[in-house]
Amino acid sequence: MKKQADNHMNSITTEEVLRLASMIRIELSDDEVEKLREQLGETIDYIRNLSELDTSNVEAEMTKTELKNISFRDGAPSPRTFSQEDALANAHKTKDGFFVVPKILDK
Amino acid sequence: MxxxxxxxxxxxxxxxxxxxxxxxxxxxxxxxxxxxxxxxxxxxxxxxxxxxxxxxxxxxxxxxxxxxxxxxxxxxxxxxxxxxxxxxxxxxxxxxxxxxxxxxxxxxxxxxxxxxxxxxxxxxxxxxxxxxxxxxxxxxxxxxxxxxxxxxxxxxxxxxxxxxxxxxxxxxxxxxxxxxxxxxxxxxxxxxxxxxxxxxxxxxxxxxxxxxxxxxxxxxxxxxxxxxxxxxxxxxxxxxxxxxxxxxxxxxxxxxxxxxxxxxxxxxxxxxxxxxxxxxxxxxxxxxxxxEIYDEGMVRLPHERIGTYVDEWGVKYVDAVTLVKSKDTAEYFEDLVSANKTAGLDLKPQQIAAALLNKKIKISDDPTKALKEFKESTAPVETDMDKLSSVVDTVLRENQKAVDDFKSGKNPNAIMYLMGQVMRAMKGQADANIVKRLLEERI
Structure with a gap:
C-alpha cells in the first residue's frame, strides 16, 4: 500500500492544491494541504485509466439528451419572480432591499 | 505622439x-x-x-x-x-x-x-x-x-x-x-x-x-x-x-x-x-x-444610407452623417426626397437636407406639404420695378452724404446702409440683388 502511494506522489502538486484552494476561496492549514494533496492524487489516479481509451473517433457530448433549440418566448409570464421580501429571505444581512456583503474591492 | x-x-x-x-x-x-x-x-x-x-x-x-x-x-x-x-x-x-x-x-x-x-x-x-x-x-x-x-x-x-x-x-x-x-x-x-x-x-x-x-x-x-x-x-x-x-x-x-x-x-x-x-x-x-430572421428584422443601415445620400443624391458628407444619427430623421429625409420627386418640386436633395437640419422643415410635417411651403419661402421675391426705381432715386437724393462717402471710397459699406433704406421703403418686397445693382448703376 505504501509503495503504491509513493508511485503516485506527483499526481497533483502542493502548488496545484493551493491554487485550487484560492480559486474556491477556502483557507487550508499545511496539514490539510498535504492531506488533500494525497486524497486528490488518489482520486486522479483512480480515474486515470480512462485516458487509456482511444477517444479519437468519439465526439464530445454536452448532454445525454437529444434535445436542441430549447428556448422561451420573450415577455412570457414570470410566475416564479420573487417579491423583494422573498428574494432576501435567506440572506445573512440585508439593508434597504439590498443584499449586504463585506466590502469588496472593485474587480 | x-x-x-x-x-x-x-x-x-x-x-x-x-x-x-x-x-x-x-x-x-x-x-x-x-x-x-x-x-x-x-x-x-x-x-x-x-x-x-x-x-x-x-x-x-x-x-x-x-x-x-x-x-x-x-x-x-x-x-x-x-x-x-x-x-x-x-x-x-x-x-x-x-x-x-x-x-x-x-x-x-x-x-x-x-x-x-x-x-x-x-x-x-x-x-x-x-x-x-x-x-x-x-x-x-x-x-x-x-x-x-x-x-x-x-x-x-x-x-x-x-x-x-x-x-x-x-x-x-x-x-x-x-x-x-x-x-x-x-x-x-x-x-x-x-x-x-x-x-x-x-x-x-x-x-x-x-x-x-x-x-x-x-x-x-x-x-x-x-x-x-x-x-x-x-x-x-x-x-x-x-x-x-x-x-x-x-x-x-x-x-x-x-x-x-x-x-x-x-x-x-x-x-x-x-x-x-x-x-x-x-x-x-x-x-x-x-x-427568416434577416428578412424580418434587417433595416437599411446608417453607412448604407450615407453612401446613397452622398454618392447618388449629392448631399454633403457632413450633412449625411448628421441626418443618419437618428433613424427617424434619416427616414423622414428619404420621404422628403421621394415626395420632392413625386410632386415635381425640383428641389435638390442637398437643399432639402440643409432645410431639415436647420429646422426650416420639421419632422412632424407632412412631407409634400412641408416641401411646398419650404419652396415658397425660398422663392425669389417679386419686385415691383417701377416702384423700386422711384424709391431708389428718393433714397439717393435724401442720403447725399452716404452717396458721397461711397463714391469717394471713404466708406465702401455705405452702400449697405443705402440698401437698408431702400428695403425699408419697399417693406422688404424687393430682391436684394436687384436693389444693389440699381443703386450701383445710379450712384
Missing part, C-alpha cells in the same frame, strides 16, 4: 439588449430605476435546482446584430459556464459562450471623418449581465435586478490606431443597435460599456504585436473613451521612453482625475474553467431560419 510608436488597440464592447425578459429566466429585464431585488427568481439568484432556459428573442437579436456588422453567423452555437467568485454573480459562474459563439468574425466599414475604413471583428457572443454592486462604508450592497439581463459582447482584433477610430467605431455600433431596435446602447446609463486593450509598438517592429497590453475599464461615455485612450497612450510612451515595458495589467478610468489607475485583481483571474453548460442544449439553426 511621435511616429516612433504606433498605438495598437483592441476592443471589448458590451451592449445590453432591451428585451422584455432576462436571458435565462422570465423575470422582467427592465432594471433601471426599479426597487432593488424585485426582479429575481430561483434561476437568476442561482438557487439550487434553478434551470436556465435561453430567451429566443435575445438570440434572434444577436444574430441580426452580427449580420448587420458584417460578421459570419454560426448555425451551431452553445452556452458555457465561466467560473469566478465575486458577489455580483450568485451562481459562482456566468453563463456565457466560449468556443462556439453565435457570431464569428467579419469586418465593419465605418466612415471616419469622411474616409471609409474597415475594422476586423473577432466575434460576438451572448451572456448574462451581473448584479450591481454599490460600495458603501465597510459594506457592499447588491441588487440582482440586472443579474441575468441579456448582454452581447463584441470583441475586435487589435486593429485600431487612434482614439478617433475607436470613437467612430463605437458610435457606429451604437447607431446600428438603435437602428435595429435591439438595444438602447446608452453609455451613460451603462447599457453600453467599453473595455479597450491598449499598447504601443515601435513602428519599425510592425506588424509584430507588442509584448504587453493594458486593459482599461470603467469608461462610461464616448468622450471618456477618447480621453482614457489618449491618457493611456501618453503614459505608456513615457514608460517606454525610459527604456522600460509597461506592466500587463487592468486599469480603471477615473473621471475625476482624468487618469487611469491600477485595479487590484483577484488571483488567477483568467482561470475561468470554462465548460459547456449541461443545463442548456445546443442550438442549430437552418439557413432558412436565419434568412
Amino acid at each position: 511621435s511616429n516612433k510608436y504606433t498605438p495598437i488597440i483592441g476592443l471589448e464592447i458590451h451592449i445590453e439588449l432591451n428585451t422584455k425578459s432576462k436571458m435565462f429566466c422570465q423575470c422582467p429585464a427592465d432594471y433601471f430605476g426599479q426597487e432593488p431585488n424585485t426582479h429575481t427568481c430561483p434561476v437568476c439568484l442561482g438557487m439550487p435546482g434553478g434551470l436556465p432556459v435561453p430567451n429566443e428573442e435575445a438570440i434572434r437579436r444577436t444574430i441580426l446584430f452580427g449580420k448587420a456588422i458584417g460578421c459570419k453567423i454560426n448555425k451551431r452555437f452553445k452556452f458555457d459556464r465561466k467560473h469566478y467568485f465575486y458577489p455580483d454573480l450568485p451562481k459562482g459562474y456566468q453563463i456565457s459562450q466560449y468556443d462556439e459563439p453565435i457570431v464569428g468574425n467579419g469586418n465593419l466599414e465605418v466612415y471616419v471623418n469622411g474616409e471609409k475604413k474597415s475594422f476586423a471583428i473577432t466575434r460576438v457572443h451572448l451572456e448574462e449581465d451581473t448584479g450591481k454592486l454599490t460600495h458603501k462604508g465597510g459594506e457592499s450592497l447588491i441588487d440582482y435586478n440586472r443579474g441575468g439581463v441579456p448582454l452581447m459582447e463584441i470583441v475586435t482584433e487589435p486593429v485600431f490606431h487612434t482614439s478617433e477610430d475607436v470613437k467612430a467605431f463605437l458610435e457606429e455600433l451604437q447607431l446600428i443597435a438603435r437602428y435595429l431596435g435591439i438595444a438602447n446602447a446608452d453609455m451613460e446609463k451603462g447599457d453600453m460599456r467599453l473595455e479597450p486593450n491598449i499598447s504601443l509598438q515601435l513602428t519599425e517592429k510592425l506588424p509584430e504585436l507588442p509584448e504587453y497590453k493594458v486593459e482599461v475599464k470603467n469608461i462610461n461615455s464616448f468622450k471618456f473613451a477618447q480621453k482614457a485612450i489618449e491618457y493611456e497612450l501618453k503614459r505608456q510612451e513615457e514608460i517606454l521612453e525610459r527604456g522600460e515595458v509597461p506592466p500587463q495589467e487592468t486599469r480603471g478610468w477615473d473621471a475625476n482625475t482624468k487618469t487611469t489607475v491600477p485595479q487590484r485583481l483577484k488571483e488567477n483571474a483568467n482561470d475561468y474553467r470554462y465548460f459547456p453548460d449541461a443545463d442548456i442544449p445546443v442550438f442549430e439553426y437552418t439557413d432558412e431560419q436565419l434568412q
Whole structure:
C-alpha cells in the first residue's frame, strides 16, 4: 500500500492544491494541504485509466439528451419572480432591499 | 505622439439588449430605476435546482446584430459556464459562450471623418449581465435586478490606431443597435460599456504585436473613451521612453482625475474553467431560419444610407452623417426626397437636407406639404420695378452724404446702409440683388 502511494506522489502538486484552494476561496492549514494533496492524487489516479481509451473517433457530448433549440418566448409570464421580501429571505444581512456583503474591492 | 510608436488597440464592447425578459429566466429585464431585488427568481439568484432556459428573442437579436456588422453567423452555437467568485454573480459562474459563439468574425466599414475604413471583428457572443454592486462604508450592497439581463459582447482584433477610430467605431455600433431596435446602447446609463486593450509598438517592429497590453475599464461615455485612450497612450510612451515595458495589467478610468489607475485583481483571474453548460442544449439553426430572421428584422443601415445620400443624391458628407444619427430623421429625409420627386418640386436633395437640419422643415410635417411651403419661402421675391426705381432715386437724393462717402471710397459699406433704406421703403418686397445693382448703376 505504501509503495503504491509513493508511485503516485506527483499526481497533483502542493502548488496545484493551493491554487485550487484560492480559486474556491477556502483557507487550508499545511496539514490539510498535504492531506488533500494525497486524497486528490488518489482520486486522479483512480480515474486515470480512462485516458487509456482511444477517444479519437468519439465526439464530445454536452448532454445525454437529444434535445436542441430549447428556448422561451420573450415577455412570457414570470410566475416564479420573487417579491423583494422573498428574494432576501435567506440572506445573512440585508439593508434597504439590498443584499449586504463585506466590502469588496472593485474587480 | 511621435511616429516612433504606433498605438495598437483592441476592443471589448458590451451592449445590453432591451428585451422584455432576462436571458435565462422570465423575470422582467427592465432594471433601471426599479426597487432593488424585485426582479429575481430561483434561476437568476442561482438557487439550487434553478434551470436556465435561453430567451429566443435575445438570440434572434444577436444574430441580426452580427449580420448587420458584417460578421459570419454560426448555425451551431452553445452556452458555457465561466467560473469566478465575486458577489455580483450568485451562481459562482456566468453563463456565457466560449468556443462556439453565435457570431464569428467579419469586418465593419465605418466612415471616419469622411474616409471609409474597415475594422476586423473577432466575434460576438451572448451572456448574462451581473448584479450591481454599490460600495458603501465597510459594506457592499447588491441588487440582482440586472443579474441575468441579456448582454452581447463584441470583441475586435487589435486593429485600431487612434482614439478617433475607436470613437467612430463605437458610435457606429451604437447607431446600428438603435437602428435595429435591439438595444438602447446608452453609455451613460451603462447599457453600453467599453473595455479597450491598449499598447504601443515601435513602428519599425510592425506588424509584430507588442509584448504587453493594458486593459482599461470603467469608461462610461464616448468622450471618456477618447480621453482614457489618449491618457493611456501618453503614459505608456513615457514608460517606454525610459527604456522600460509597461506592466500587463487592468486599469480603471477615473473621471475625476482624468487618469487611469491600477485595479487590484483577484488571483488567477483568467482561470475561468470554462465548460459547456449541461443545463442548456445546443442550438442549430437552418439557413432558412436565419434568412427568416434577416428578412424580418434587417433595416437599411446608417453607412448604407450615407453612401446613397452622398454618392447618388449629392448631399454633403457632413450633412449625411448628421441626418443618419437618428433613424427617424434619416427616414423622414428619404420621404422628403421621394415626395420632392413625386410632386415635381425640383428641389435638390442637398437643399432639402440643409432645410431639415436647420429646422426650416420639421419632422412632424407632412412631407409634400412641408416641401411646398419650404419652396415658397425660398422663392425669389417679386419686385415691383417701377416702384423700386422711384424709391431708389428718393433714397439717393435724401442720403447725399452716404452717396458721397461711397463714391469717394471713404466708406465702401455705405452702400449697405443705402440698401437698408431702400428695403425699408419697399417693406422688404424687393430682391436684394436687384436693389444693389440699381443703386450701383445710379450712384
